[in-house]
Amino acid sequence: MYSRGYKSLVSLPPLLWVGLFLLLPYALMFAHSFWTIRDGLIVHHWNLDNYVTLFSKPIYLDVLFRTMRIAASVTLCSLLLGYPLAYYLSFHSGARKELLYQLVIVPLWVSYLVRGYAWKTILGSDGVLNGFLQYLHLTHEPVASLLYSPFAVVLMLTHIYTPFVFLPIYAALEHIPRPLVEASHDLGAGSAQTFLRVILPLSLPGLLAGATFAFVLSLGDFLAPLLVGGPSGTMIANVVQSLFGAAFDWPLGAAISVCILLITLTLLFLTEHLEKRWSFR
Amino acid sequence: MRSASPILRAPLLSIYSALVFAFIYLPIVILILYSFNRDGVGGFPPRHFTLDWYRQLFADGPIWDAVWNSILVAAGAVALSLTLGLLAALALDRANFPGKALFRRLVLLPLILPGIITGLSLLMFAVFAGVQLSLLTVFLGHGTALISVATTELFAGLQKMDRAQEEASLDLGATPLRTFWRITLPNLKLSLIAAGLLIFTLSMDEIAVTFFLIGRDNTLPLEIWARLRRGITPEINAVSSLIFAVSVGLIVIWYRVRTRSPGAEARELF
Numbered sequence: 001m002y003s004r005g006y007k008s009l010v011s012l013p014p015l016l017w018v019g020l021f022l023l024l025p026y027a028l029m030f031a032h033s034f035w036t037i038r039d040g041l042i043v044h045h046w047n048l049d050n051y052v053t054l055f056s057k058p059i060y061l062d063v064l065f066r067t068m069r070i071a072a073s074v075t076l077c078s079l080l081l082g083y084p085l086a087y088y089l090s091f092h093s094g095a096r097k098e099l100l101y102q103l104v105i106v107p108l109w110v111s112y113l114v115r116g117y118a119w120k121t122i123l124g125s126d127g128v129l130n131g132f133l134q135y136l137h138l139t140h141e142p143v144a145s146l147l148y149s150p151f152a153v154v155l156m157l158t159h160i161y162t163p164f165v166f167l168p169i170y171a172a173l174e175h176i177p178r179p180l181v182e183a184s185h186d187l188g189a190g191s192a193q194t195f196l197r198v199i200l201p202l203s204l205p206g207l208l209a210g211a212t213f214a215f216v217l218s219l220g221d222f223l224a225p226l227l228v229g230g231p232s233g234t235m236i237a238n239v240v241q242s243l244f245g246a247a248f249d250w251p252l253g254a255a256i257s258v259c260i261l262l263i264t265l266t267l268l269f270l271t272e273h274l275e276k277r278w279s280f281r
Numbered sequence: 282m283r284s285a286s287p288i289l290r291a292p293l294l295s296i297y298s299a300l301v302f303a304f305i306y307l308p309i310v311i312l313i314l315y316s317f318n319r320d321g322v323g324g325f326p327p328r329h330f331t332l333d334w335y336r337q338l339f340a341d342g343p344i345w346d347a348v349w350n351s352i353l354v355a356a357g358a359v360a361l362s363l364t365l366g367l368l369a370a371l372a373l374d375r376a377n378f379p380g381k382a383l384f385r386r387l388v389l390l391p392l393i394l395p396g397i398i399t400g401l402s403l404l405m406f407a408v409f410a411g412v413q414l415s416l417l418t419v420f421l422g423h424g425t426a427l428i429s430v431a432t433t434e435l436f437a438g439l440q441k442m443d444r445a446q447e448e449a450s451l452d453l454g455a456t457p458l459r460t461f462w463r464i465t466l467p468n469l470k471l472s473l474i475a476a477g478l479l480i481f482t483l484s485m486d487e488i489a490v491t492f493f494l495i496g497r498d499n500t501l502p503l504e505i506w507a508r509l510r511r512g513i514t515p516e517i518n519a520v521s522s523l524i525f526a527v528s529v530g531l532i533v534i535w536y537r538v539r540t541r542s543p544g545a546e547a548r549e550l551f
Contacts (some may be wrong), residue, residue: 103302109528111486
């Protein structure tokens with residue numbers, strides 16, 4: 001029913017815009033990763049040196065592995081907090097369900113920076129937590145190791161991504177037909193068995209989506225380490241950021257970015273397929 | 282079936298969930314509480330109530346310049362991403378063209394990729410194009426990255442729309458343009474408002490992409506960021522609390538609009 005003119009009128013502007021302002025920039029990132037820096041200038045000389053450097057110098061791989069450990073911890077912690085919460089809301093919250101649901105969503109919209117900053121004021125050596133501990137006379141000296149550590153990064157990111165993880169799990173739990181759960185009870189399965197054999201398998205796609213989200217977003221985060229991480233909490237995106245800043249080695253920074261991008265896309269691709277396979281139809 | 286109160290039915294789970302809620306909200310509560318504390322950030326308990334930090338904040342020129350910059354950027358980003366997102370949603374809904382699947386994924390990429398990747402790519406593009414970094418580059422960056430959000434929301438709205446009205450309008454002799462103005466747009470009104478609010482909030486708060494595209498004039502998050510590096514003051518608590526209040530206000534409006542919108546639950550694009 002729509003004319004060819006209409007169709008090209010609506011498709012051409014976004015196609016051109018996205019091609020120019022998204023595809024071209026991402027392609028430039030890709031191209032930079034194969035270029036070199038010589039005498040402080042970027043030379044368009046195609047080679048694989050950046051990738052060789054990246055995989056031969058232990059410092060980059062070390063940071064990459066630490067980043068993955070941190071991202072994995074964040075994912076695990078957010079699941080441990082988000083899953084039971086989603087389960088409680090979906091199966092046990094009764095009439096307060098809608099209100100509680102909104103309460104989980106609200107922080108999702110509250111500034112990332114605001115929430116990160118809040119943790120800084122809590123964990124600092126003269127922060128709220130230390131003040132609280134001294135008030136209770138549990139300690140007389142401030143506990144110094146709270147802020148500026150990988151622990152602080154995991155804590156802050158877990159705080160930020162728990163609602164993200166909650167959402168798809170809750171959606172998956174809500175879609176489980178209740179007669180299935182009742183049937184399991186009627187056939188003599190206890191609560192634990194019903195959970196393990198019926199509810200958990202059916203919620204796996206949601207769990208997977210949430211976990212991927214938390215992992216991918218933590219993997220590329222550079223603000224949390226700057227805010228609460230300190231030197232021992234440095235992550236791979238901080239290395240990229242410094243290569244694009246003071247260290248001025250855009251090609252190497254681009255190569256690391258391409259690696260982050262590839263890890264992200266691979267994970268998304270894998271989970272998309274697993275989700276489809278595990279989906280309950 | 283079983284009628285006991287939920288807390289009695291699953292006591293441990295209830296307590297655990299309450300603790301998770303506490304974990305989610307505690308930092309925000311503490312933040313707000315200490316914005317009224319005369320003795321500054323930290324220490325326990327907060328002792329002397331004061332509004333001094335808010336007074337200081339309202340007299341703080343650079344902060345309000347940054348707020349104004351953020352509003353300009355966000356308003357521009359809303360206009361740009363809604364326009365292109367609407368066209369993209371119409372194209373995905375109604376047209377077939379080579380590379381459609383690729384286009385759909387490409388549009389959504391900024392939503393899925395870490396901000397640093399999109400930010401750096403756009404930085405390289407700006408340098409490549411010889412453009413000086415300024416609020417203009419930030420606006421272009423936000424507007425482009427947030428087409429993802431606009432497209433998702435508006436595509437969902439289009440999927441729920443009844444095509445018959447448009448067909449009738451065209452059959453009765455209205456031009457396609459007139460049909461678009463009189464039928465398509467009014468039907469999408471709620472989706473447009475919801476998407477606009479969402480994009481505005483996201484742009485006001487954006488930091489990872491902005492970080493690499495900012496020139497001399499700061500947006501609000503970047504101004505706060507710069508101050509954080511110099512040390513923390515209750516004034517930042519005060520501005521953060523205000524941001525929190527404004528975000529909550531916008532969310533409430535957003536929910537009102539969204540629950541009335543026919544595309545409320547639709548997420549077909551994902």
